[in-house]
Amino acid sequence: MPTSENDSPPVYREIAEDVRTAIASGRLSDGDRVPGENDLMKQYGVARATARQALSVLINEGIVVAIRGSGVYVRAFRPxxxxxxxxxxxxxxxxxxxxxxxxxxxxxxxxxxxxxxxxxxxxxxxxxxxxxxxxxxxxxxxxxxxxxxxxxxxxxxxxxxxxxxxxxxxxxxxxxxxxxxxxxxxxxxxxxxxxxxxxxxxxxxxxxxxxxxxxxxxxxxxxxxxxxxxxxxxxxxxxxxxxxxxxxxxxx
Amino acid sequence: MPTSENDSPPVYREIAEDVRTAIASGRLSDGDRVPGENDLMKQYGVARATARQALSVLINEGIVVAIRGSGVYVRAFRPxxxxxxxxxxxxxxxxxxxxxxxxxxxxxxxxxxxxxxxxxxxxxxxxxxxxxxxxxxxxxxxxxxxxxxxxxxxxxxxxxxxxxxxxxxxxxxxxxxxxxxxxxxxxxxxxxxxxxxxxxxxxxxxxxxxxxxxxxxxxxxxxxxxxxxxxxxxxxxxxxxxxxxxxxxxxx
DNA sequence: CAGTGGTCTAGACCACAAA
DNA sequence: TTGTGGTCTAGACCACTGC
The missing domain is CATH 3.40.1410.10 (Chorismate lyase-like)
Incomplete structure (x- = not known):
């Protein structure tokens, strides 16, 4: 019984993946606001730290930026x-x-x-x-x-x-x-x-x-x-x- | 009274900086074990999440790697x-x-x-x-x-x-x-x-x-x-x- | 089995941005 | 003033490593 329910990714990764595909698919594009901490908490019914962890994944991937007091936004790449x-x-x-x-x-x-x-x-x-x-x-x-x-x-x-x-x-x-x-x-x-x-x-x-x-x-x-x-x-x-x-x- | 005590970096950054300089100075070198979550909690008297946040900074900088069940180690670069x-x-x-x-x-x-x-x-x-x-x-x-x-x-x-x-x-x-x-x-x-x-x-x-x-x-x-x-x-x-x-x- | 890192919850206070 | 992200605490359970 115990361990056959394995290898499902952690919640925060699944949330990050949802946001990532929304960006990759073009549903969210350069400069758009992405769901913030409070949005993710409501949408997925998770604690704040979990929502933050999901966002931190995307921030560390460099695909979004967080702006304090404002929100989280899709990042542009214009080299x-x-x-x-x-x-x-x-x-x-x-x-x-x-x-x-x-x-x-x-x-x-x-x-x-x-x-x-x-x-x-x-x-x-x-x-x-x-x-x-x-x-x-x-x-x-x-x-x-x-x-x-x-x-x-x-x-x-x-x-x-x-x-x-x-x-x-x-x-x-x-x-x-x-x-x-x-x-x-x-x-x-x-x-x-x-x-x-x-x-x-x-x-x-x-x-x-x-x-x-x-x-x-x-x-x-x-x-x-x-x-x-x-x-x-x-x-x-x-x-x-x-x-x-x-x-x-x-x-x- | 209230706000003149500003601009001191957050605790987790200071902890990260301490570990970073220990690595840069050579006190810790390739493959060495760096202080883990429990070590940092004791040494700095912080909560676990704060110690983890400090380590996550270094992990995202690519200078250390965390190995579950074992510890956190200085990472080598041999290109x-x-x-x-x-x-x-x-x-x-x-x-x-x-x-x-x-x-x-x-x-x-x-x-x-x-x-x-x-x-x-x-x-x-x-x-x-x-x-x-x-x-x-x-x-x-x-x-x-x-x-x-x-x-x-x-x-x-x-x-x-x-x-x-x-x-x-x-x-x-x-x-x-x-x-x-x-x-x-x-x-x-x-x-x-x-x-x-x-x-x-x-x-x-x-x-x-x-x-x-x-x-x-x-x-x-x-x-x-x-x-x-x-x-x-x-x-x-x-x-x-x-x-x-x-x-x-x-x-x- | 004890110790480690990985995930998650439920709070708290703060600084800052925008309306 | 309200809402946002930034920091921090104090717990919990889990999976894995190594003795």
Missing amino acids: LRRHGPRRLSRELWGAGRAIWQADSPDGSFETDSVEVAEVPAPAYVARALGLADEAAVVRRHRRYRLEDRPMQLATSYLPAEFAAGTAIAEPETGPGGIYARLAEQGRAPAHFTEEIRVRMPTPEEAAALHLNAGTPVLDVLRTALTEEHTAVEFNEMTLDGSAYVLQYDFDA | LRRHGPRRLSRELWGAGRAIWQADSPDGSFETDSVEVAEVPAPAYVARALGLADEAAVVRRHRRYRLEDRPMQLATSYLPAEFAAGTAIAEPETGPGGIYARLAEQGRAPAHFTEEIRVRMPTPEEAAALHLNAGTPVLDVLRTALTEEHTAVEFNEMTLDGSAYVLQYDFDA
Whole structure:
């Protein structure tokens, strides 16, 4: 008698599934209000904690957002396209535009909270740049915003050997950005390698990027190399996963 | 008197933060047991629901996993490297190896639950392949495993016009896989474009990939084009975000 | 069998949003 | 002011792990 009544999913999952299919089927769409805690309690005859647990599933999946005092709403996904190879082409920074402007449809990216410092290289940075551990590097940290929405955090590391004391170590790097400055030194980046990981954000990142619960971030680690394959920059970027689509084109 | 005691974070967040820093500082490392519900209740003098809420934060961040009847443990991250351009080079499938073998350090990938069918193309597939809406396509779905761990789901679409009735529409496509078959037809893939998105998995994907809570997935949408820029395959892949690092190399 | 995490109830007080 | 979501307590029963 005892245990043959097994494997029926818990109530809160079934409630979540009902709401999820209502969204997937289009019965509820972007920005629509979904049944709140009180609605679910009445409709399913469950306690408040159970209704909340059902909603928390959907919130952690990133498909709805809760707004205190107002309700729970279907979340939209309207990403920006970040084109790998094209955006780093010489034409862009050769013409006096900073590379990140290639992301933006209308060039309205803004940069924010810039911090420049000379520091000893962390181990993974030293490895990427081919330097000795703790070798001096210039670190540039900044945040990018588009129409007041924070989109990306970025931290660049360049060997202090050639970056210290130049415009690269200034908050404002001048037309074309650091790549143009490198080119003037005869260290123009010619090859790039990007490494992409996914994870959930730390609380600090969630705050800095204004992320909703259930939004993963993309880590993009880029190493820029000269024609002679000397590493000249290591850039560690953290992107709002709900804001970006990455694109890479290549040949067989 | 009333409200000047504001903005202190809720208890459950502070507990979560304590555990998080214990992990970040290295006091707790991969696979270590972290304080469980009962431990936290005693240490912080909170109710069980509060201790659980603190743990649920960390679980949804993907940094710990809960094992029923046992405890809560620090989660490891040991990803596979998936190298974009290199893995699709002609050498690989020209030599009779399927491309996904490039992912695997020792070639021990296995394929699973293969489904082949001829279906009308969904709108986004038709667009990617340059076909009319609802045009007939061959759909190939499969799951990839490495040492019994499911790593990736993939669904390929090829125009039925040249794929139907060939080995491409069979579960076993022969040496070199579908790309070798395409090459024999004079439709060898020469250009690729990959589009990458991140999101939290659906419950079905979480089950199929054996994902822990708090693990995002990577969607990789690849279009393969011939030398003449005719689209011959559209491949929709869903990767376990905790299992992969993607790498792309390109030139300025 | 004792201990763990998983689910669920029935309350409580709070901060915030919208009417 | 009413209703919403956010936090928290104090219980309960269950399924599973590991000794």
